[in-house]
Amino acid sequence: MATQDVTLVIVVAHSLEARPLIDHFHFKSVKSSALPHYADDHGKRLIVSGMGKTNAAAAVGYISGLLAAQTVAPGFVNFGIAGHGSLDLGSGLLISKIIDAGTEAAYYPTPISCGQNMAVLKTVDQPESIYAEDLAYDMEGSGFWQAASRYSTLDLVQLFKVVSDNAENDTGTVNKARIEAVLAGQLEGFAQLVTQLQALVSHHHRYHAEPVSWQSLRQVGHLTVSEQHQLRRLCQRGAALGLDEALLALAATPVGSGKELLRAVVRCVEQTPVAQPDKPEEFS
Amino acid sequence: MFSAIYVEEAVHGTERVQQILARYPGLPVIPCARYGEVFNRAGQNFRVQKQNPALILAEKHGPCVLPAPAGYGFAAGASFYFSHMLNCLYDCRYCFLQGMYRSAHYVLFVNYEDFSADLQKTIAAQEGRCVFYSGYDCDSLALEPVSRFTQFFLPMFRELPQATLEIRTKSTQVRALLEMEPLSNCVIAMSFSSEQAGNRYEHRVPDLSKRLEAAAKLQAAGWSVALRFEPVISEPAVEQDYYALFERVFTVLDTDKLHSVSIGEFRMPRDYHKKIAELYPDEALFAQPVVVSDGLLSLRGAGDELLHKLESRLLSYVEARQYYRCASEDIA
Structure with missing residues (x-):
């Protein structure tokens, strides 16, 4: 594997979700990029897609284009806040199933043993305020998944969500301080997932390296x-x-x-x- | 053992599924509509997935019993196979399942009653004896503590003496068999490779000595044991490696009591080989020169001469009536 190969792309919807990652992983801004885009010295990229599944898919497509010269595609992980029907604020969730509320299509990220609680995620077009089902709600997951699993091996695509709102604390109460607080509590857990996923991707890259x-x-x-x-x-x-x-x-x-x-x-x-x-x- | 358990919604409430889930209280349970949503998707990587495989509990739709491929097994006449499971707990590099399935997850079909009905219907439709092979798409015993396969199916075969069941395995999970009265119409066929080939290609497979010990226990308990020396992979010193294996095996097992012994060389459909070579570009087995005949691919330098030598040596231990050469290599 060439040393400059990117092994993992982290996709977030909002700059407030990017900030703790920039600090934690020491990301530096990549200039002349159409989307806010960061790189570290360890094969990771971070891109801020904007809200919604179309933007998430577009960001995956955009960065995949930038990395097209790589022999093997990187892994992808979507990180961000989500609502939940029953879980407490700050709960970290590795997503095991994504349901697109618009099409009712279901997608299944490959389970990875990283000690995190697993949950089903429903991707909706508008912020969820009723929390009718006992699952997580976001606005990017299904779009992210559909794009990332086209550009990469789907076994190297994951989603990690942190509960920022629920029935007692609905989306109207979500603010900068809440986002910072809930994400800060899950950074270590997310970092473990990143390490594990990056190792898996590096291994995959190594055996497909150019002779x-x-x-x-x-x-x-x-x-x-x-x-x-x-x-x-x-x-x-x-x-x-x-x-x-x-x-x-x-x-x-x-x-x-x-x-x-x-x-x-x-x-x-x-x-x-x-x-x-x-x-x-x-x-x- | 599993990273998670997928459960088809239709079987979630069944007693068999609930018993299996109760064995793994800490594992994530992921509902799905049909197992194909997970198992048959494009874009999966068998090699990556094999590092964190999940268990899928599903219902088998359509026919549960199928005619065995030509040349498969020990008996002429009516032969069939059935697969209560897809994929294998072990990770044998030469296995054709890596090229057959897109996913490395294990599918366990839990509607055993439908398998039983199909088996009985098939047996009733035969005029004479018939043989059923289990272990074509999986290892029949490796997941026994979870699947309880033998505990369900063997009592049924006990009542149907006109049918013979061959259970193909590399496993040492023989406790359930040892706890029941042996069936005269059930053959436990244990696959062996030379110790050198086993160390190189058979990952997660129990140690050769433990498997021999399990086979000897079965024999001592009155079970009919068969030996399958396959796939023989042509490489330097292969003859000596197999001669050493034969000596070791036939020192431990009672040759007179063996049901049958077979040899088969490493062969697989060309398409499967191509897929596996893409998954394992660094694996020497799939980089070697090959020859293709009738769509089946084998290593150059293997073939009749090698098998004849091994057969000759084998026939110094067993009777000719106990021996056959496996013509079809689609074996897990």
Whole structure:
């Protein structure tokens, strides 16, 4: 994985939700961005989408465009306040199911064991004031999910909500002080989720990293797009078989056309005896 | 063991589901309408999901019993399979399930009564004996303490002696079997790979010695035990590795009492191989040169010569009547 690769994008709706994260993770503002956008030194980005599911989806699309050159897409997490039908203010919730109130479609983030309480989230178009059901309410979740799960592996997309209003303390009582207070109480819990998710994403990125031999061989001879794809897969196979050095040696050998290069790489990968592979890292 | 439990709303109130949920009071329970909403979605990554798999409790719709693939199993004639579960607790790198399903979550179909009705209907429709295989899409025993699969299905097969049930497993979960009277028409088929291949490819699978111990206990208790040496993966020293395995296995088990013994090489449909190679670009097994025949892919350098050598050695331990070569490799 290249060191500049972004592993996690945090999407928030409002600058009041961004502020505690900027302080906690030491984010710095990214200039010349169409949306308020921050980066840290550890592969994270923070973007402020604006309220509502359309804005949340647009922000995911926008930052995904900015990161399109990455070999592997980052993970995404939506952080922000939510109402709840029964839970106390300040409760932190990892979302296990999202229901879009408009379409009644349901979406299921992959459960991740991070010690947080899980809850069902309903994404509504207008602030909820009745809290009819025993679940969380927000205005971005389903839009965020639909966009993020298109740009990334859906197993790397999560939502974390903090209860800011309920039947006793409705949306009319939510103010800057309330938001700061409830989010502050859940920053550590959210940071744990971020750490865990980022580790999962980094692991995913690592095994999809561009092979060392590919970086060198792609410079040798002219390759069509199709040939580049073939070469990349051959280099991946070579790396898995422990043939990086043999392939790198090919890069130093003069070859003619792209086709000749491919033939030489195929010979190397297909004809070298297979060594005993090591056990994969996740099981060692 | 599970990150969460999804429950189809239609089965949430059933006694079987409530019993399972009671075993995991601390786990999140997530309601869903149909298991496919979670299990069949595009955009999932089996490899990522396998690190935090969830359990899905669902109802099986449509036919519960299906004809077995050609060449699968030990018997000629009418053969069928049924899957009360999709996916396996273990994580064997060579397993075709990684290429067959989009999700690594475990689906447990809890409407056993519908399976039972379909099994009985299928048996009644046969003129002679028939065989049913369990363990095609899962490991039949690995989740036994939760599923209570044998406790439900074996009493039914006890009343249907014209049908044979093969339970395919790598598990050591044999306590429920040892607590009941053995069935003459039930075969516990235990899969083994060489210790070297097991260490390399079979993650989360119980230790070979513990599995052998479980097989020996079953034999001693009067159960019919079968051995499945598959998938044999061609690699340096594979013959010696399997010779050592045979020696170890047949020192522990009573060969005369074995129901059957089979060997099968590593093969899988080309499409599954392609998907798994994309999931595991760093895995040498899926980077090796292959040959394709009739849509089935196998490693170059494997094939008849290797299997003949292993068969010859195997037949020095067991009778020819006990042996068959597995023609179909779609086995968990």
